[in-house]
Amino acid sequence: MKKVYIKTFPEYSIVYDDLVLSREGGPGPGDVVFVYHKSGKFIGSAFYNPHSRINLRIFSFKEEDFDYEYIKRTMKRAYDYRKSLGFENSFRLVYSEVDFMPGLIIDKYQDGFVFQVFSIGIEVRKELIIKALIELFDPLFIHEKSTGHLRKLEGLPYINRTVYGEIPENYIVKINDVNFKFFVGQKTSLFLDQSENYLKLLNYVKDGFEILDAFCYVGGFGIHFLRKNVNVTFLDISKDALNILQENLKINNILGSYEIACSDVFDYLKSCNKKFDFIVLDPPAFTKSKEKLENALRAYDRMHKLAINLLKDNGYLATFSCSFYVKEEHLLESIKKVSKENFIILETLYQSKDHPWTLKFSESLYLKGFLLRKI
Numbered sequence: 300m301k302k303v304y305i306k307t308f309p310e311y312s313i314v315y316d317d318l319v320l321s322r323e324g325g326p327g328p329g330d331v332v333f334v335y336h337k338s339g340k341f342i343g344s345a346f347y348n349p350h351s352r353i354n355l356r357i358f359s360f361k362e363e364d365f366d367y368e369y370i371k372r373t374m375k376r377a378y379d380y381r382k383s384l385g386f387e388n389s390f391r392l393v394y395s396e397v398d399f400m401p402g403l404i405i406d407k408y409q410d411g412f413v414f415q416v417f418s419i420g421i422e423v424r425k426e427l428i429i430k431a432l433i434e435l436f437d438p439l440f441i442h443e444k445s446t447g448h449l450r451k452l453e454g455l456p457y458i459n460r461t462v463y464g465e466i467p468e469n470y471i472v473k474i475n476d477v478n479f480k481f482f483v484g485q486k487t488s489l490f491l492d493q494s495e496n497y498l499k500l501l502n503y504v505k506d507g508f509e510i511l512d513a514f515c516y517v518g519g520f521g522i523h524f525l526r527k528n529v530n531v532t533f534l535d536i537s538k539d540a541l542n543i544l545q546e547n548l549k550i551n552n553i554l555g556s557y558e559i560a561c562s563d564v565f566d567y568l569k570s571c572n573k574k575f576d577f578i579v580l581d582p583p584a585f586t587k588s589k590e591k592l593e594n595a596l597r598a599y600d601r602m603h604k605l606a607i608n609l610l611k612d613n614g615y616l617a618t619f620s621c622s623f624y625v626k627e628e629h630l631l632e633s634i635k636k637v638s639k640e641n642f643i644i645l646e647t648l649y650q651s652k653d654h655p656w657t658l659k660f661s662e663s664l665y666l667k668g669f670l671l672r673k674i
């Protein structure tokens with residue numbers, strides 16, 4: 300096996316180019332290499348990419364190849380983990396480094412699969428990934444949606460195509476027994492990372508509530524809440540998402556009533572003269588880099604101030620950040636800063652457990668949120 304020697308022991312699985320000391324055997328982009336500390340101690344097996352700042356992505360801490368046998372075994376392990384936690388139907392099957400497949404995301408939508416690739420090591424082994432999915436799951440379709448910004452950093456082109464089978468025209472999948480129409484939309488289709496939070500928040504919703512689902516996308520929170528006799532205002536800027544939302548409302552048993560607003564959330568909050576018992580704020584990542592953190596925090600301050608103005612006494616506010624750089628303490632500080640009122644923290648919320656986050660790979664935690672109640 301080709302070898303790469305590095306200066307220090309990495310924190311976990313990512314090694315930047317400035318740590319690389321020397322290479323043996325002439326490794327090329329996408330090759331598997333064995334990584335050693337300069338002292339000669341073995342560290343792990345990794346994908347090598349000299350064209351990315353991330354030169355090495357360690358996938359195993361043993362001496363092994365990323366071959367078909369490894370892929371099948373690792374995919375099966377990832378599947379068994381989710382099943383052991385009770386995930387059924389639609390969930391994230393493979394979450395990159397955490398599942399020992401750096402640069403690969405696979406989401407399962409009932410019998411269909413959507414994958415995203417953002418490392419060259421996976422890119423050159425894509426056919427093996429597809430083969431393993433077919434052999435393990437006998438899928439209806441496999442779609443590749445490799446369009447994230449991380450792909451650019453690895454020097455890879457955007458790809459969005461069905462690579463196996465066909466996506467049925469009206470393909471309905473389930474999250475927590477709620478029906479959603481599958482479509483190739485934002486991310487891989489649905490925000491599976493909120494699946495557990497839909498139920499956690501539903502616990503606090505009471506008949507008669509006036510609810511605002513801001514940044515609603517195709518209705519994840521609001522459609523869950525409509526199992527109760529409430530009125531939900533769905534709010535999003537994307538017409539495409541709201542068109543799918545209309546279809547989702549038709550394929551579920553809805554007890555309450557709803558309104559749909561296609562608008563910028565900030566504009567809507569400024570001009571709205573209704574008050575709400577429950578407001579959900581689930582914005583897109585306001586920053587994808589550390590440099591833009593200050594701007595993102597200002598956007599949170601503005602959004603929180605406007606939303607709190609529309610909250611009734613004793614009202615509930617759920618606020619989320621899916622940006623790695625906007626942390627729990629930023630969310631709480633922002634609310635503390637912009638509100639005259641006090642809030643009880645009822646729930647600390649994270650991405651659902653099919654997107655596992657680990658102690659040693661702290662980058663794996665990106666979705667954080669709180670459920671607060673005004674007092």
Ligand SMILES: C[S@@+](CC[C@H](N)C(=O)[O-])C[C@H]1O[C@@H](n2cnc3c(N)ncnc32)[C@H](O)[C@@H]1O
Nearest residue numbers: 490514515516519535536537563564581582583
């Ligand atoms: C993280 S997703 C929300 C996911 C959703 N809550 C769910 O559970 O499926 C963010 C959503 O915000 C919408 N969005 C982005 N910027 C917006 C803006 N300024 N005003 C309104 N919606 C916006 C996007 O179209 C996207 O649907």
